[in-house]
Amino acid sequence: QYNVKDSYVKVACGILGLNATDGTWGKVIEQWDTDVVWLRNPLTKLSLNETEDLQISVDKYFGSRRPEHNLINTGFYYIRSNNKTISLFDKWYSLKDNSTRKKEQDVLLDLLRHGVVTELDLRVRFLETRHFSGFCEDSKDVGAVTTVHANCCRHINAKVRDLTAVLRDWKRFKAALTKYPKAAQFLVKDELDLALEEASMPNKTVIIAVVNRAYVEQSVNAETTMLDLFLESFWLGEDTRALLEHLLLVTVDQTAYDRCMFK
Known part of the structure; x- marks a missing residue:
């Protein structure tokens, strides 16, 4: 546990840079917001392909690999330490300081939409809301969802209330499966x-x-x-x-x- 007064972008830049200087290439940073509830292990839904530089959650999933077609959400990203990702975070951090009216997420979105993926030859995977759900676009598959993020929810009180409801429903779902184990085969899917x-x-x-x-x-x-x-x-x-x-x-x-x- 660390007490950090600066942004997580700067912290991530430092960690990625440390990996570069000490020769431990390939280490991975996972960044999660805390307005997320974990229902299953989300790591099982991530790609193990070491050529993927960045895997990131989205507000809405359109099934496209093109950065300009995706509404990213920095509530979760999984990033591999290498020259390309260090350059990405350096750009992100430097632009953040010059974009006082924008959130860090919006600064990264601008970078992705203006060609940084091609410029740095990044391989980016956008995570399906079926597995990484949120209030912007909720998963319709209770049998597949791993996390629920309180995005598109402005106030902390609303986030707490709605995530409490999610966990309450999850407890009921798990209790029902315990009582009626055969019901798992009838999970509603699209x-x-x-x-x-x-x-x-x-x-x-x-x-x-x-x-x-x-x-x-x-x-x-x-x-x-x-x-x-x-x-x-x-x-x-x-x-x-x-x-x-x-x-x-x-x-x-x-x-x-x-x-x-x-x-």
Whole structure:
């Protein structure tokens, strides 16, 4: 435990610099805000890939690796000590002193949006809110969430009240699982997430086809439908039949939906 009067950015700069001077490259700093409750071990959801320089939480997760497409939150970051990250923190700290009206988080966001990732050749991973939840965008998967951050919550009293409610609900959830252990298999997950998980290949690839009424209704003088032809091609093609296991049909109307239920 340390009593620090300066910003955590300066402290992190010093630690990263120390790693550089004493030759202990590859050491990792994890920085957490204390307005976070830990429900499961979040470290299991981090990448072990040593080429990842920075892993950071977000207010909203858009599934993009592009820095300008992500609303970062410095409530948690996991950073590996090397020349690139030391340069990043040096820039962050120097700009922070010249940006008196901005929070440290906003200064880092500006850096990321103005090309520092490309400039320093950084590899950045933005963490999914499914696992690293918050009040800006809460996880819909109680079976996967690891932490809940009181972001998008301005006052400390509101943070305490809402995080207290989170822990109260968590206790009830754990008590219910203890009493009814088989209930764990019925945890509610997003329907689309489940479909994508079931259809995905080992490399996470999914084949998605959009189907509407015109594709499932037989035209005049036609012997089959467009959907039937599409599916038959997988059966007749070379090395394509197994791909049916990874096909996800997205229907846009009730007629198409009823047909794709294959009743």
